[in-house]
Amino acid sequence: MSEATPTLQVRVAARTVEAQDICSFELVAADGGTLPAFTAGAHVEVEIAPGLVRPYSLCNDPAERHRYLIAVRREPASRGGSQALHERVQVGDRLTVSAPRNRFPLAADGGPSLLLAGGIGITPLLAMAEQLARDGQPFELHYCARSPAHAAFAARIAASRFAGQVRFHYSSGPGAQRLDLGALLARVPTDTHLYVCGPLRLIDEALALARARGWDASRLHHEYFSAEVAPSAGDGAFEVELARTGRVIAVPGDQTVTQALSAAGIFVPTSCEQGVCGTCLTRVLDGIPDHRDLYLTPEEQAANDQFTPCCSRAKTPRLVLDL
Secondary structure, eight states: OOTTSOEEEEEEEEEEEEETTEEEEEEEETTSOOOOOOOTTOEEEEEEETTEEEEEEOOSOTTOOSOEEEEEEOOTTOOSHHHHHHHHOOTTOEEEEEOOBOSSOOOTTOOOEEEEEEGGGHHHHHHHHHHHHHHTOOEEEEEEESSGGGOTTHHHHHTSTTGGGEEEEESSSOGGGSOOHHHHHHHSOTTSEEEEEEOHHHHHHHHHHHHHTTOOGGGEEEEESOOOOOOOTTOOOEEEEETTTTEEEEEOTTSOHHHHHHHTTOOOOOSSSSSSSOTTOEEEEESOEEOOOSSSOHHHHHHTSEEOTTTOEESSSEEEEOO
16 A cells, blocks of 8 residues: 555454355454445455555445455465465454445446356455345346355355345356356346456456347446466567656566566555556556556556556556656
8 A cells, every 4th residue: 555545444353264265354443433434346455464465345234334344265376465364364453454445336327237256256246235235226146156165155145135136156066056157148138237256257258248248338347356467478678767756767578567666666556466456556647558457447548647567568668657
């Protein structure tokens, strides 16, 4: 988190094993007061250790002001965040988190909704289901997991007011348990809002099928939790100029902008390092970025006035950054 990011001091009031490799953390205000309100789909950035910040979706009811609830899947190839939370963070510990931010909100016009979750992607959709149920809006929630043992919050969903609107799908066992995404989208009216969160393949397939059926882009909503960032064999060197000082930093073909800046002693806050969270978003004053993120919309990328230096590069020999 940067110095300009509003932060909150919270205490871990509870931690619960929700499914295999998934643990939830209930966070309350360290001073015992209420927490800032959030909307369904929002996330907070959690400072797990100095320099180690990760975004996590809030999965409790947005009407609650006494707590934030996050759930974390322990990743086999953890870069430190999920492993540290699972192994080191205990009840009673204090953490610094950002104020809630939302890049995955419910549409303001209401109407029917289809919520599609894969794995840990259930977290923001749970908050959405709570909100939609309270507002009396029609919706379905389809939850894909490897097996029942991997499905987090199953007991909570079974006891919820919207239990009858949820269907579980498992990739292990009989084929009938699996989600037939094509059949599902074929029977859902195209004026439905689709919200999908989970693995990259699930999101891409759902959006491609919906577009093929004629769904308007304004009704397709998604949030990536991770992305594959692989260097291109054609990646070349370029320069970034820091507008506030005039300093010019060379970015070799085998380094990201944030890596080159860090080597030069310049700190840019990062979190996912995969172009999905927006923590490192930086204004571009001149030059054309080579956008490789999944955070900005196509329209925002086309404006070329901001980019994610953790993964994006340059199409021009130099980028002038607002740093």
